[in-house]
Amino acid sequence: MSKNTANSTTGADGDETANATPSHANPLVTVDELRTYYESEKLLGGKPVKAVDGVSFEIGRGETFGIVGESGCGKTTLGRSILRLEDIEDGTVTFDGTDVTSLGRRELKEWRRDAQMVYQNPTSSINDRMTVGEIIREPLEVHNWKTASQRRDRVWELLDRVGLRSEHYHRYPHQFSGGQRQRVGIARALALEPEFIVLDEPVSALDVSVQAKILNLLSELQEEFGLTYMLIAHDLSVVRHICDRVGVMYLGTLMEVGPTEQLFESPSNPYTRSLLSAIPQPDPSVGADRITLRGTPPNPRDPPTGCVFSTRCPFKIRQPEHEQLTDDQWAGIEEFRRVIRERDQARTTVVQRAKGQLGLGSRFTPIREVTNELFGSLSYPDAIKETLDRATELVAGGNVTEARDLLDEEFSTVCEHDTPCQQGVTDEQSSRCHRHSQEYQEPGEYLSDSGEYLPE
Numbered sequence: 001m002s003k004n005t006a007n008s009t010t011g012a013d014g015d016e017t018a019n020a021t022p023s024h025a026n027p028l029v030t031v032d033e034l035r036t037y038y039e040s041e042k043l044l045g046g047k048p049v050k051a052v053d054g055v056s057f058e059i060g061r062g063e064t065f066g067i068v069g070e071s072g073c074g075k076t077t078l079g080r081s082i083l084r085l086e087d088i089e090d091g092t093v094t095f096d097g098t099d100v101t102s103l104g105r106r107e108l109k110e111w112r113r114d115a116q117m118v119y120q121n122p123t124s125s126i127n128d129r130m131t132v133g134e135i136i137r138e139p140l141e142v143h144n145w146k147t148a149s150q151r152r153d154r155v156w157e158l159l160d161r162v163g164l165r166s167e168h169y170h171r172y173p174h175q176f177s178g179g180q181r182q183r184v185g186i187a188r189a190l191a192l193e194p195e196f197i198v199l200d201e202p203v204s205a206l207d208v209s210v211q212a213k214i215l216n217l218l219s220e221l222q223e224e225f226g227l228t229y230m231l232i233a234h235d236l237s238v239v240r241h242i243c244d245r246v247g248v249m250y251l252g253t254l255m256e257v258g259p260t261e262q263l264f265e266s267p268s269n270p271y272t273r274s275l276l277s278a279i280p281q282p283d284p285s286v287g288a289d290r291i292t293l294r295g296t297p298p299n300p301r302d303p304p305t306g307c308v309f310s311t312r313c314p315f316k317i318r319q320p321e322h323e324q325l326t327d328d329q330w331a332g333i334e335e336f337r338r339v340i341r342e343r344d345q346a347r348t349t350v351v352q353r354a355k356g357q358l359g360l361g362s363r364f365t366p367i368r369e370v371t372n373e374l375f376g377s378l379s380y381p382d383a384i385k386e387t388l389d390r391a392t393e394l395v396a397g398g399n400v401t402e403a404r405d406l407l408d409e410e411f412s413t414v415c416e417h418d419t420p421c422q423q424g425v426t427d428e429q430s431s432r433c434h435r436h437s438q439e440y441q442e443p444g445e446y447l448s449d450s451g452e453y454l455p456e
């Protein structure tokens, strides 16, 4: 797929409002501080799921822009929000100079001709009693496109263009293979001649040999019709193969954006580095600086303060007096803090509150068992040991929030206090990490060959 270039912009250190997404010379889509929250538990007093939480980037005309990240980080919500298939909380999406977030219903329907979506399983949400011809024809009918016979002709033309045959018109999706069904989904998305298509995991349900054919088809169609793609994928090799630029998402936040090769060859953000280091190497002896991420991503109803990656970041900035702790000592503290945070958060969930009111017991292991497990084989400097013991006593006495505050006061740093701004790290690459600020070392300078933390 085509390769475009982006202009550079450099952000101001530590300034939350400075937003230094490298801007594209010829953007088709501009996303600015987009937020989409799901409020499903709001009536019960629960917090919203912050599925997309302040995302900004641009997609150039004719470009393929990839979005990668672990399951649940908000990729699909981002794609659907850009197409206004989800209600957005805040922010704007500009398409070819028009702010589509302020369009009324009729204008929105018109605009949707230009912007379509292809799903992982495109026929799953479609009435299985519709024939393939009817499925592809449906958007033409919704938009009252030309005459009935012209619509039929258009469907035949599309079937041919995506590699299906005219006799497939009257068949049903369940009679088709996965690859053929995906071709139907692509034909349907193309029906109204859009300029922009969000491809949501278009090949992840397919065999590898079929994947290549569908990706080639998408590439040919892009060339032929001048399409712009946003490709959502968790398969990094697919992204590397076909995307011009990539955005890396974590917990509703865009951690890094840059040209694909640059980002894969020299990732700047600690999360991108962790994500890429998890790709299996063909040669197992190459992989010395593989980074193992502890735990799972936090709950998007209660994201961490400061940097969203701070609770799992192997490059997290430490207080100067904690720089000399070994990786194991530090990991023990971080795990202890995670356990206490989780207990503190659980006290505020609807289910836990209801359990408390009903007098049902806690699901948690007694705290002293946890600390024995975590710290049993480790020794700490006296001052730290004292803090850990005090926190344990507080939890044992039911004062979980006080324990959390105590540990925060002792161990938290800028990573947990301030949200890092998105700043330019090269002409075309931008990343959100406090370590890009002058007073700290860049993330890459902090790992030894065996992946250990190396303070200055």
Ligand SMILES: Nc1ncnc2c1ncn2[C@@H]1O[C@H](COP(=O)(O)OP(=O)(O)OP(=O)(O)O)[C@@H](O)[C@H]1O
Pocket: 038, 039, 040, 049, 050, 051, 069, 070, 071, 072, 073, 074, 075, 076, 077, 078, 234, 300
């Ligand atoms: N309709 C909904 N109501 C409430 N929460 C939702 C809804 N849809 C998604 N979420 C939540 O929003 C977050 C982001 O989900 P999303 O599907 O956008 O992530 P994703 O990165 O596309 O995941 P995957 O790769 O598994 O498809 C998740 O925590 C998910 O559980």
